[in-house]
Amino acid sequence: MRMAVHPEAGCLDEYRRGGFETRPYLPDRSRTSSLLRVGGLQPFTTLDYPGELAAVVFCQGCPWGCRYCQNGHLLPSRGEGLIPWDDIIGFLRQRKGLLDALVLSGGEPTLQPALPLAIQQIKALGFKVGLHTAGCFPERLARVLPLLDWVGLDIKALPQDYPPLTGVPGSGEKAWRSLGLLLASGIAHEVRVTVHETLLPPDRLADLIRRLSQAGVRRLALQECQWRRTLDSNLGPSYSNGKDFVGDFGHLFECLEFRPSP
Numbered sequence: 001m002r003m004a005v006h007p008e009a010g011c012l013d014e015y016r017r018g019g020f021e022t023r024p025y026l027p028d029r030s031r032t033s034s035l036l037r038v039g040g041l042q043p044f045t046t047l048d049y050p051g052e053l054a055a056v057v058f059c060q061g062c063p064w065g066c067r068y069c070q071n072g073h074l075l076p077s078r079g080e081g082l083i084p085w086d087d088i089i090g091f092l093r094q095r096k097g098l099l100d101a102l103v104l105s106g107g108e109p110t111l112q113p114a115l116p117l118a119i120q121q122i123k124a125l126g127f128k129v130g131l132h133t134a135g136c137f138p139e140r141l142a143r144v145l146p147l148l149d150w151v152g153l154d155i156k157a158l159p160q161d162y163p164p165l166t167g168v169p170g171s172g173e174k175a176w177r178s179l180g181l182l183l184a185s186g187i188a189h190e191v192r193v194t195v196h197e198t199l200l201p202p203d204r205l206a207d208l209i210r211r212l213s214q215a216g217v218r219r220l221a222l223q224e225c226q227w228r229r230t231l232d233s234n235l236g237p238s239y240s241n242g243k244d245f246v247g248d249f250g251h252l253f254e255c256l257e258f259r260p261s262p
């Protein structure tokens, strides 16, 4: 299994101690061309922010190394193919009236200290802002929640089942703390679970769905794992994709949706 690589060399220990989140969360405002490190842009989507016409920005860097990650190229915080932030702002100016929202995805957007300022810049242009996050940094998530219009939170497993999946001890506790903060915030959101039976066997998936319902989740999406593009090339196919669980557990949620892999 691939070990998680922290995006800032030498900081993994600090991340695990929790000190990483207490660092200053504001960037140098004079360096707007590198405000957020962006590794990709999807100019149009109707899938990534429910009910809105949106573009998606893929932020560089993530502290985890999930075996089924589809975006391995985005995990280093200083990867290749950087798109200058000014280009993203220029793109948005050209899309006024054509798009409703920008979704910040990754990687893990809350890794980057500039996230609050980037959100404010996007909103100043008149766009809603959505966030895709795995909840790696609960304190940082809490600080940006008031700025956001919608959040898609990945919950990967019950807390104790996270480390074999992410490669990082304590990652499950952070993700579930983020879930609690999100639910308490009242911000519109959706929780997503990626289903691969090796990492989340059917009995564990059933437990997870029940626990999410008990926690107060009302909108849940079960996502089929795109196993051909995973970070761990040995993961192989999953013969269970979660589709059957929609009928069994749909009554527990306002919306329980199955999402096949594209």
Ligand code: SF4
Residues within 6 Å of the ligand: 062, 063, 064, 065, 066, 068, 069, 070, 071, 075, 106, 107, 108, 134
């Ligand atoms: S799946 Fe998400 S949280 Fe996991 S390594 Fe990839 S970007 Fe990070």
